[in-house]
Amino acid sequence: MAPTATATAKDVLEVIPIAMRFIKAQMREHGAADLSVPQFRSLLFIRSHSGSPLGEVAEHLGLTAPSTSKLVDGLERRALVERRDSSTDRRKVTLAITPEGDELLDRAARATRKSISAAMAALPPQELRAIELAMSALKRAFSATKRDKA
Amino acid sequence: MAPTATATAKDVLEVIPIAMRFIKAQMREHGAADLSVPQFRSLLFIRSHSGSPLGEVAEHLGLTAPSTSKLVDGLERRALVERRDSSTDRRKVTLAITPEGDELLDRAARATRKSISAAMAALPPQELRAIELAMSALKRAFSATKRDKA
């Protein structure tokens, strides 16, 4: 029998914070190079969208411009990211990852994925598949609805 | 074909922060009574474990004692929770939810579950089932491994 959305919502509300806490703890402990989750996510985005203006990064992260500016301050202080003035619109600032940032991101991603997958290693295959399906469904559901806000 | 734990880890690492951000946004916007996610979770725990000492709450939340003490400060300031000296061990402080806290928790839980389930309403039944299965698997995987730390 299929569960109702309400029953599932209860589970989601219980487990997502647990999972998030686990991910943060892993990033802190296992050499994820002292990157917070938002720092990690913004580096990922900046790497794959090199030259994006700050506003686009903010939009992707779901943060306000001031929050994003401050986040980037921290990354720039550590030379992981570079601000450059846009040549076409001098109000804009474009962002690019530095070689150091790129390398650190690789290490962090590897370390974090490794400890997450270690935690899931004992799960039976059908549960792994359920997790993949669930992640894809949640991503769709929560990204779509987020647009409401804009 | 079953996915590998590593591939699944990548999805988890991508989607959990998105889901968490969504939950936070819903709690902020849709009347979840100005409770942060940690406040919400600690109220839930204190309600179902009335009289627990602060240390147990900290352990359940996966926080340090000082962080938890400060979190409880905020809840007590709003009269949602009460500290009482333990009668058996005077070093200890036991926690209990107040009637106000209980009522607010009900409202917050209802509102948040409602907006989460609204976001998932359009998902087909087999995806809902996958999410339930996944939440149960992740809870097991991430709670078990967390014990490493202790």
Add this chain to the structure above:
DNA sequence: TATTGTTATACTCTATAACTATA
């Protein structure tokens, strides 16, 4: 001496409001 909790301090995350520079 070990345990429970609090206080002091510091950093990140996040927001809103006010501001600057450019379009």
Add this chain to the structure above:
DNA sequence: TATAGTTATAGAGTATAACAATA
């Protein structure tokens, strides 16, 4: 006047280190 970004300010969340009270 509208837009892109920064600065100022503030509050929550989190940690570690130092401390107090009790066992």
